[in-house]
Amino acid sequence: MNIFKLSFxxxxxxxxxxxxxxxxxxxxxxxxxxxxxxxxxxxxxAHSIFNKKMKKGKNPFPSV
Numbered sequence: 001m002n003i004f005k006l007s008f009x010x011x012x013x014x015x016x017x018x019x020x021x022x023x024x025x026x027x028x029x030x031x032x033x034x035x036x037x038x039x040x041x042x043x044x045x046a047h048s049i050f051n052k053k054m055k056k057g058k059n060p061f062p063s064v
Contacts, residue, residue, distance in 0.1 A: 026049055031062070
């Protein structure tokens, strides 16, 4: 039952949320990888972009 509720919330949130516009899929992946601490190799490029933006003093997240 909890999986059904979670799925429902994710679907509704996805359908009603604003689109995020990023320069690349890797920048968009920052939104998915950052909350989990950039786990695994699939988040390595997003982590690299995140760190580069932080070093330059820019907002590391793509603008909404």
